Amino acid sequence: MNKALLHQQVIAQLTANLRNAQQAALTAYETATHEENIAENKYDTLGLEASYLAAGQARRVEEIRQTLAMWEQLRLRPYDAQQGIQLSALVWLCDAQGAETCVFIGPDGAGLKLNLGAQQIQVISPRAPLGQRLIGSRAGDEIELRLGSTATTFEILRVL
Structure with missing residues (x-):
């Protein structure tokens, strides 16, 4: 079993997830700032809801970005029976x-x-x-x- 290949698969999946999340964040931002979503009265909350969604999507992008950075920095190590199971096992x-x-x-x-x-x-x-x-x-x-x-x-x- 090739751990390096698995490591590459994780990075590839996270990279794809990041692209999708960035696109979703951009779409949510555009929806939140679109002129048709400006509130016409205090009960019109579409723009506010879209801004909450945009903020959540932006947080998700940052979480994936941080996770991807951790995986890119991960050094794969062989199993050491003295230490037991560790990261990258x-x-x-x-x-x-x-x-x-x-x-x-x-x-x-x-x-x-x-x-x-x-x-x-x-x-x-x-x-x-x-x-x-x-x-x-x-x-x-x-x-x-x-x-x-x-x-x-x-x-x-x-x-x-």
């Missing part, structure tokens, strides 16, 4: 039912899904509940993840 997990999952731990950008061949890989951050449990763990360890009243146990099969 590729981890295979198995739950109690035998279902396998592969996760790539990055600085941010959780929610991204990558495909390398037939393998689907979920990007998680160390701040995610699963990421918190994995950091410092080692291949062969079992971890328990509690979400509300539900607990799931995972065995760490292997790490790159």
